[in-house]
Amino acid sequence: MFKLNQKNSLRFVIIMLFLALVMYIPKIYVSNNIYYTSKDVNRLYSHYISLNEENTFLSKQLEDMKFKNQVLDSLLFNPLIRLENK
Template sequence: MIKLNPKKSLLIVLSLLLITLVLYFPKIYLINNIYYVSKDINKMYSHYISLKEENKFLAQQLEDMKFKNQIEDSLIIYSIEGNYGTKSN
């Protein structure tokens, strides 16, 4: 049987603490790393969603401008043709 004195007890406790830290440090590191990567992914995903919505909004504005430009062009062409048509008669 081992006789424990304060020095041996302290040595055993410190060695167990060291072994525990060596075994659990990689796990703790990986969990923290996964947490921060997940946090970054969520931040980027929310930014992606907002950019996607902004893209839809801008595409709709572009479509409205194209439609408005097409209408104005047809009205200008119609008025030009109308002016030439009345002068030639």
């Protein structure tokens, strides 16, 4: 076939290095893409959780304010009705 001398072995090593680069560069690129995408997903999920908690808190505040408004209305208008009836 061919003899392995210094010149041929250097070519063989260069070809093998090139093949290894061609095979592993796409894998490295995809792995990095997956990593950064998962970081973005985790960041967005943490924002989602915090916004969900804030929504729960604000809903409770709104419910409390509605209740206070109803109680204040009943306290304000009931004495007036009683005064009119007397």
